[in-house]
Amino acid sequence: MSQTPENFSANLAWRHRMGWLFAATCRLATWASVVFLVVILLVIVSRAWPRLTPEFLTHFDSYKPESAGMLAGILGSFWLILFTGAICVPIGVGAAIYLEEYARSNWLTRFIQLNISNLAGVPSIVFGILGFTAFVRMFGVPRTAIVLALGFADVRIPLPFGRSVIAGSLTLALLCLPVVIIASQEALRSVPASLRHAALALGATKWQTISRQVLPAAMPGILTGVILALSRALGETAPLAVLGAAYFITFAPGRINSASDLAQHPDRLLQVPFDQFTAMPLQIYNWVNEQSRDFQQQVSAAGIVVLLVVLVLMNGSAILIRQHFQRKIRW
């Protein structure tokens, strides 16, 4: 096995050929994913094309493919994500603040941290089962309702929550929680320690330091993480399907089907969280499962296009926020 110059250079040529092959394989694999992305988008858009009309956005679902629309899903998803954010963001950011700013490194902190990263890996369908048991059925409490008389309007809160927007939002909020916490922690960690020290040295209390200096500085990162988490929640189907959310429904939560409904009955807003709902991905799933080919291939593709457009808008706004603040703040 002596290494003569000849076989060394032959070896080198072989190695160069292997290297070229290796690089080409890696490149191919990577670009293949982009090609796949483009192909699926083209397939979906071309199939959806005949159904992509304004009526598709403004009509409720129908048994006839030509008049089926996504309004219930769009409004349902809107309310669902609104309440999800309202529940998940304060808790998630609060937890991140506790872990980054207050917690000492002891067993409790390590346990919470480990728990969060494990929770992030729990399948979404398991969250659905939790939501069904804890919010839809509320562990089987007898069916009642609390009526809150607010003077100008009554709010009827059903117990258990049943298949309502609030049950869905609570479930999705728990699902998003680990993502929001982890993103917020990273954002807080990226705020330089000198900012905290400067505020503390001026006699600021811990919370004053956090609320007036650290949080504003971390806000772009937190917002980006929140939007990404909520856009993931927007596309989630499995937990909502497990909750038993409606597939076919011809009204929006709170019966607020249009702007004029809202103008005439603003009190219906209070009933929104406790009403039945469907969501965009659920409608798509329903259409895919329909018998008719038109529903299966075209209407569901149109639904997918609408969902993807909303997702792209959300992600785009996250990118804009990040860029806007990056220009403004430099350390």
Added chain:
Amino acid sequence: MTAGSPPPTTPANAQVKVPRGSSLKRRFTWNGAYEKCIRIVLLGCALVSVITTASIVFVLLYESVLWFPGHTPFFGKVSLVEFLTATQWTPQFDGNQHFGILPLICGTLLTTVTAGAIGLPMGLASAIYLSEYASPQARSILKPSLELLAGIPTVVYGYIGLFFLTPLLIKPVLTGVFGLSVDGFNALSGGIVVGLMIMPMVASLSEDVLRAVPSSLREAGYALGATKYDVSAKIIVPSALSGIIAAFLLALSRAIGETMAVAIACGNRPQLTLNPLRQIQTMTSFIVNMMKGDTPVGSIEYQSLYAVALVLFLITLTMNYVSQWILRRYREAYQ
């Protein structure tokens, strides 16, 4: 002002002063009480995640294992041995119910193995390309594309599997060319789309891991006359191996827990088969299909949902935990 504070020597000094206490002693202030409340509220927020995990465990155990007077859990009605070894899963057949989870496990295994066979090598190759080869321009196209791919909802992947891959690729090739019989719903199409779905995750996790390898190792390799291929494949990847394995585990656990894509593309017939061209049912698609119908609460088929979910939860939790343990050791090794 304290007694010892300086006399106003300059006019400016005499104007305005911030009020302050006469001593350093802590006094009761509303502000101080507020600070304490904030701390407790924040701790509460942090504990929500712990409570969530605890509730998941409780909910799953309650219907499947926990025994109370007047409440018989799933494993009180079906023995654990039968659950783990019987080969039929027919919870909906009245009078002929069988609860052997093997067909569901087998379905999950089929889709996961297919997904892994597609997603893991492609993801790793992308990670190597992105961290070692790609130009900044290529990266600026590839990274957002991968993020977009990772952000596509899973129903969309199901749609692609059912209405694109199966009729337009799998059937023409396997039936048309090789003459194999392919079901309209099949494990292969679901596995492929799940593979493409986990691929961006593998790529981004592995890229982080590869970038964590100190550049001194690269330089040492080049200094010994190694080619770029030698350095990437024989130095970087082996030194990052444990991190890559952790990324693979995370991605596979995601594939196991994936629901919609397989529920749409792979069908709903639990059968014990290793043929990826057959219709199958995974654990997740069983749960989603069972919950769609109005299963009577407390019935054995209702409880079987929780038993299956418990198995799913334990498998994914174990994989995540192992993966995080490996990743932590990996990071410690390179810091």
Added chain:
Amino acid sequence: MTTLAVPMSSARPANPSHIGPPAPTLGAAANAAPDGKRKIKIQTTDMGFFYGTHQALQKITLDIPERSVTALIGPSGCGKSTYLRSLNRMNDIIEGTRVIGKVLLDGEDIYARDVDVVELRKRVGMVFQKSTPFPKSIFDNIAFGPRIAGVRSMATLAPLVEQCLKQAALWNEVKDRLKDSALALSGGQQQRLCIARALATNPDVLLMDEPASALDPGSTARIEDLIDDLRKNYTIVIVTHNMQQAARVSELTAFFCMGRLVEVGRTKQLFTNPKEKETEDYITGRFG
């Protein structure tokens, strides 16, 4: 090299006499210094400091007189910054630190159990090595301290901000752009802004941790002029690497080495005629 010129302002009164060798028996009575000399603002007695099990400071006994400038010098890692940061308990932020001995501010033990750290830090301001402007307007930077202390009305804040900026000799440069971001200021201006911001909380003591080490000579000179102005009203403790700077601005100099206080004395005497061999080695450049 041994004979550094020490330009002390000639109009200064004589410095306190009982500095240097410890006077540990002094209690709260030390507030009113004997023989009518300037009273002691900060009194440190047998103070030790631990990072976990590592002892970073041992048996520090040092009296800092009020309305004067005290310089802390010494090689890197000698503990001078640790000592400075223990005077407003900034070290509390680091987990696992511990202080023994006594540190008295106006006769009050700042490490006593019932001390409100927030109140302490309002009285003992601090300026850091790297300027740390908040990513806000110049006005909001100065107003931060008063606002958190409960001053809300613009009628109070506006003159307060003006007064602090004037004291920090920054008013003329920024009076037309108080609403601009503080991050747009130059390095030297940022550092003076931080000094002005510290003054706004109405402190008695100003701690400066190498305030000019990142600045060009011109900005450094302005900071030194500013320190010279501020000594009339404030007790200033400054850590510096630059011995000429210590000689220029301070009346007292304390030399730290390996976590011990080796020598403290009037600046002129310490630089021209040090008592300890270690001090002499350091200031003549044979050490560190």
